[in-house]
Amino acid sequence: MQTVDLAHASRLLNHGPTVLVTSVHAGRRNVMAAAWSMPVEFTPPRVAVVIDKSTWTRELVTASGTLALCIPCRAQADLTYAVGSVSGRDDAVRAAGDKFACFGLACVEGPVLGLPLVAGCLAWLEARVLAEPHAEQAYDTFFVEVVSAQADERVFRSGRWQLDDAPEALRPIHHLGGGVFATSGATVRAGELGRGTA
Numbered sequence: 732m733q734t735v736d737l738a739h740a741s742r743l744l745n746h747g748p749t750v751l752v753t754s755v756h757a758g759r760r761n762v763m764a765a766a767w768s769m770p771v772e773f774t775p776p777r778v779a780v781v782i783d784k785s786t787w788t789r790e791l792v793t794a795s796g797t798l799a800l801c802i803p804c805r806a807q808a809d810l811t812y813a814v815g816s817v818s819g820r821d822d823a824v825r826a827a828g829d830k831f832a833c834f835g836l837a838c839v840e841g842p843v844l845g846l847p848l849v850a851g852c853l854a855w856l857e858a859r860v861l862a863e864p865h866a867e868q869a870y871d872t873f874f875v876e877v878v879s880a881q882a883d884e885r886v887f888r889s890g891r892w893q894l895d896d897a898p899e900a901l902r903p904i905h906h907l908g909g910g911v912f913a914t915s916g917a918t919v920r921a922g923e924l925g926r927g928t929a
């Protein structure tokens with residue numbers, strides 16, 4: 732085992748699917764990439780997601796009290812990295828209108844909250860922000876409650892991901908750092924572990 736620089740320690744854990752956080756407020760919409768999200772409760776479904784203070788997403792999410800998490804696939808790796816590498820506040824992006832227009836992303840309207848969802852994603856969740864000002868301020872972490880969820884049945888059926896027969900282009904992507912992603916691979920079913928007698 733080699734010592735890992737503490738600056739890279741989070742990368743040892745950071746293998747959840749990268750998501751696209753979409754938001755809209757007062758007619759202005761935005762999208763950014765987020766590698767740091769995780770479920771924190773089954774019922775009601777709640778999720779934590781880190782949204783840095785520097786982002787325009789943070790401003791829109793705070794103002795609207797809502798956000799959506801879209802789960803991109805391998806075919807969308809370039810767009811995921813692109814929307815995570817430039818701010819919607821950027822002059823060049825604003826000149827095009829917003830990041831959706833700038834990068835030619837088609838949108839679907841969220842079924843419950845009307846949030847802009849990125850077409851072609853494998854799944855999306857619309858959510859309402861739960862008031863946790865301390866977590867937001869201290870850790871940039873937003874706790875949200877999911878109010879709608881839809882998924883592509885080619886890859887998510889019977890309540891879970893079914894990736895064994897999924898085409899490579901339709902696999903979720905996991906950010907390893909610096910624009911390098913891994914895709915979810917074949918599943919493995921755990922068997923029973925034999926127990927020794929000491």
Ligand SMILES: Cc1cc2nc3c(=O)[nH]c(=O)nc-3n(C[C@H](O)[C@H](O)[C@H](O)COP(=O)(O)O)c2cc1C
Pocket residue numbers: 749761762763764765766767768781782783785786787788789811812813814815816817818819820906
């Ligand atoms: C793959 C990837 C993952 C990222 N993960 C996060 C994250 O979890 N939280 C965060 O605040 N920023 C994250 N970022 C950075 C934001 O996406 C980036 O700051 C973005 O430009 C913010 O856009 P906005 O200002 O339009 O909201 C990530 C970027 C990339 C490329």
